[in-house]
Amino acid sequence: MPPEDAAFASFERKWLEANPEQATVAVFLAPDERRRASVFGSLVHELEHTTFGVREPQVAAVKLNWWRQELISACAGTPRHPITRELFGDERARSIAEPFWTNLIDGALAQLDAGPPSTLVDSISTLAVVYRPVASIEAALATGEPARNDANARLWISAHLLHSAARPGDERAIPLDLLARHGLARSALIEPSPGRSALLCDYLGLVQHEIDTALAQGSWASLGRRVRARLDRELVAKARVAADPVAMLAGYPGLRRWRSLWLSWREARRMAVGGAIRLPPRSE
Numbered sequence: 590m591p592p593e594d595a596a597f598a599s600f601e602r603k604w605l606e607a608n609p610e611q612a613t614v615a616v617f618l619a620p621d622e623r624r625r626a627s628v629f630g631s632l633v634h635e636l637e638h639t640t641f642g643v644r645e646p647q648v649a650a651v652k653l654n655w656w657r658q659e660l661i662s663a664c665a666g667t668p669r670h671p672i673t674r675e676l677f678g679d680e681r682a683r684s685i686a687e688p689f690w691t692n693l694i695d696g697a698l699a700q701l702d703a704g705p706p707s708t709l710v711d712s713i714s715t716l717a718v719v720y721r722p723v724a725s726i727e728a729a730l731a732t733g734e735p736a737r738n739d740a741n742a743r744l745w746i747s748a749h750l751l752h753s754a755a756r757p758g759d760e761r762a763i764p765l766d767l768l769a770r771h772g773l774a775r776s777a778l779i780e781p782s783p784g785r786s787a788l789l790c791d792y793l794g795l796v797q798h799e800i801d802t803a804l805a806q807g808s809w810a811s812l813g814r815r816v817r818a819r820l821d822r823e824l825v826a827k828a829r830v831a832a833d834p835v836a837m838l839a840g841y842p843g844l845r846r847w848r849s850l851w852l853s854w855r856e857a858r859r860m861a862v863g864g865a866i867r868l869p870p871r872s873e
Contacts, residue, residue: 596671601627604634610820610849614813617857621679625730626813628676633723635672637749640697640719653697660690685729693722705775706764709795713746720745731811740806744814747799751821754792754828755838757785767792781833789834797825815856820845 604627605612611630615623636656643649663673664687676682696719706712717739724742728734753762757778768775771788778785800822804810810818824838824845831837 594675597628597631597675600631600635600672604631607634608813608817610816610845610853611813613846613849613853614816616850617812617853622731624675625679625681626811628672628679629682629727629730630813632672632676636693636697636719640700641749646701649701650698653694653701656697657691657694660694661687664690679730681730681733684733685726689722689726689729693719693726696720696722703761705760708764708766709750709792709799712750712761712764713743713799716746716749717742720749727811727814728809732809738809740803741810741814743799743803744810744818747796747803748817748821750796750799751793751825751838754789754796755835757789757792757835763788763792781835786832786834790829793825793829793834797822797829800825812853812856812860815860816849816852819852819856820849823848 608630611626615627618626636653639649639652639656643652659668659670659673662668663677664683666677668674668677699718700715703715706715721739721742723745724738728738728741753759757763758775760775763775763778767788771784771791773784773788778788800818804815804818804822828834828837
């Protein structure tokens with residue numbers, strides 16, 4: 590393994606730990622598609638962790654602005670980070686214009702100033718600022734042409750909303766109108782209770798509707814997005830009837846291995862029939 594690959598591997602492992610189904614998805618992708626999906630997924634994972642996982646906004650802003658400069662340098666032909674070296678080693682990534690990459694960072698920075706959402710519509714609108722660029726770049730890496738597709742961006746957004754539901758006490762996780770409807774303060778969502786379970790059941794119903802709508806309307810979505818959305822929909826259904834939805838959301842990802850395999854095979858076949866992907870040769 591070349592030094593560049595070894596350096597990148599640690600970031601790829603972090604991405605796969607957070608998205609274990611993607612290891613199964615990779616089996617059904619041709620080598621070049623597999624590499625693009627892995628590298629771009631690793632980049633998005635790093636940006637998401639900085640944007641939503643770093644508690645100090647000033648620290649997150651410094652890191653995101655570093656990524657902005659790194660992506661600008663990569664577009665100019667001088668990538669330094671292991672992820673950008675791998676990503677911009679690909680011709681399709683190099684063909685994507687710089688504004689698409691800087692729009693991605695602008696969208697991430699905008700999240701740092703976002704307050705508690707009033708409604709789910711507010712949450713979606715705020716998150717769209719970062720996930721529309723993500724979906725557009727993903728389309729460019731898959732097809733060679735950037736494309737704005739709100740339905741596909743909403744698959745990314747729905748995955749984020751579901752992930753947030755596992756931390757309902759966070760300021761931006763649950764919209765204010767839902768808290769008011771259930772007569773709960775955000776602090777009441779930290780510990781399990783019948784009230785928290787009822788609120789999360791309602792919230793997850795809204796997320797399920799988002800997933801269903803995006804899957805029905807999306808004219809293009811990567812295999813990884815399709816499989817993740819199908820798994821997320823199943824997770825929502827299980828969490829809504831669980832005594833403690835948060836415990837189900839936290840524990841379910843590790844149980845999805847064989848289901849991921851089945852869904853990956855099914856979605857890959859569907860996309861192959863439609864000409865959306867190339868299945869790898871049988872010898873791989």
